[in-house]
Amino acid sequence: MRRFLAAAVAVLMLVLGYGVLDVYDVVPGFLTRAAPDSGTAPAGPSPTPTATAGTRTVGVPTVDPGAQPLSPASAAAPIPSAAGVAAALSAVLRQPSLGPAPGVLVRDAFTGQVLLQRGVDREHVPASTLKLLTALAVNTTLDPLATMPTTVVQGATAGQVVLVAGGDTMLAPGKGRPGLVEGRAGLADLAAQVATALQASGTSTVTLRLDLSHARGPRYAPTWLPADVTAGYTGGVSMLGLAGERAVPGHPAPRDPEAATAAAFVAALAKQGVTARLTPEKTWTTPVPTGAVELGRVESAPIGDVLALALDQSDNALTEGLARQAAVKAGGAATFAAAVALVEKVATAHGVDLTGSVIKDTSGLSPGQRVSPRVLSDVLQLGADGSVPAMQETVARLPVAGLTGTLHDRFTTTTTRPAAGIARAKTGTLTGASAMAGTVIDADGRVLSYVVQADRIPPGVGTLAARATLDRFVAALATCGCR
Incomplete structure (x- = not known):
């Protein structure tokens, strides 16, 4: 790979150098600084550029002899002794x-x-x-190709919806960003789906409960040093959280990422014209019934990408x-x-x-x-x-x-x-x-x-x-x- 990179750099330098010359019409090419063609024939042949005070000269880049192409990684290469x-x-x-x-x-x-x-x-x-x-x-x-879903389903009553955690702790508070791993799924997208589903019944005010039953367990390992958590070397283990709130040294993660996510989802629903009131946290451990009607779903990046x-x-x-x-x-x-x-x-x-x-x-x-x-x-x-x-x-x-x-x-x-x-x-x-x-x-x-x-x-x-x-x-x- 090192040899490939060296060769690629050399080729890139030559291409860029030629492009500069092309822009200034020193060598043939489609790039130019001249005005667009008006459709009329030129008055005469173009003069040969000369190095005068009124023209600019551009040096052609040379290749460093020490950066010559090298052999790529190969199983046929000799094994060191x-x-x-x-x-x-x-x-x-x-x-x-x-x-x-x-x-x-x-x-x-x-x-x-x-x-x-x-x-x-x-x-x-x-x-x-x-x-x-x-x-x-x-x-x-x-499955490295599988994703982690975050869903919203119909609750026990017509006026209740349930946000169901599925393991994604990097949900974007706004729209999802498909090209990224962190923030691939977005709460704004989920809220839009839920608002659309609620429109059929004319519902614009709901109570919001969370279902945190998926892989629910202790937040902190008993063998971790509390000082490491406080210093931001790790956050707690959860199955729901927001992008940008992972622990990094000097910036500890929120102690209650589920509550922070719930608050962000309430805000996202409000932007869609749906008023949501959160139920108490003690209700968040009850699993939703099997077969509950799904109102919205967003998916994380594949597990292999998250890993x-x-x-x-x-x-x-x-x-x-x-x-x-x-x-x-x-x-x-x-x-x-x-x-x-x-x-x-x-x-x-x-x-x-x-x-x-x-x-x-x-x-x-x-x-x-x-x-x-x-x-x-x-x-x-x-x-x-x-x-x-x-x-x-x-x-x-x-x-x-x-x-x-x-x-x-x-x-x-x-x-x-x-x-x-x-x-x-x-x-x-x-x-x-x-x-x-x-x-x-x-x-x-x-x-x-x-x-x-x-x-x-x-x-x-x-x-x-x-x-x-x-x-x-x-x-x-x-x-x-x-x-």
Whole structure:
């Protein structure tokens, strides 16, 4: 891919340069700054442009010899040697910022051949790389192409309507935005459908109840630190919420996202000429009767897209919400424990040995969790080698070095920039621990998978220093032919 990008940049520069010349009528083409043709023949031949004070010269861009087209990623590219990979990474792995015993596992992505391993069977802090295990459970339990509906149905009386939660916690307060994941479904669109349905009976005033029975369970994991919730590292798990109100560090999520959504829907109905009065929250847990008449429906983005967003931005609550829905779909309870049980069951069923692992949630936020590099690598390989197609899609959509998600502001230094655009990874960061698990294309065009975990970072060094060293680790793989 790196080679393709280099070639694409070179071609783009030439095209843009030619276009500029075309605009100024220096070379043949349909672009021009001249006035539109009046339909009369020109008075004479056009003069040849010359570089005078009255004309502008435009330089033709040249191609940097160092940016020549490179071979694309290919299964036919040579596999690096174990000795070559060890030599390429030896200096990075000696860095004090990784602590005395980082966990490392590098494999050929296509064959699974181990190229480097260090402490692969010792459990380390996974942090958010644990989300890869959750992705496996979600991908194989829920349909990645399915959507989450938010509906309104007729209530028990003619004057009552019920807003039924279906798992979408990113509803746009206004109109839906079809091209986005967050805000794909809109409350304004739902309100318009409901208003139209009510017109037949001449109803313009209703009571509004919520049905929050879908996958209803505890909002916060008992193993989460309250300070992390307060600081915005996660929101509560819910099945209904608004776009733009997810937790981000420094900006905690609303404590009652369902009430905020209900208020937004009341406002959307008012704009459609329907006055709605909310019933008390104690009535919101009663399921609507089977067969209730549907008055409106909007659909979320496909679950696979929502999962990709959760991993891209390492959204803890969004990940936990999908895991809970998967647990319920599999016949379990709507609890954190049931979601963890499902993750463990699915991983084991796919041949991942969890012996020694300690998993307390499905997001990686809880302290005291332990997972080995081998476990993470085995799960990663299920997508990297295509043996689980839905995981292949997930791995392909992980954050891209220097461009997207949790990697958008990394790989910007001279030593790490070679991996920008060609490495992908699920990151994991907690105080005193940093980890990455993903794929990278080496200098020969071979795709490698890697896991690196540092959780014994020396006091005074800091997590950011460890994170920078992890970036150097991946960059060393990107520049390695290693044969």
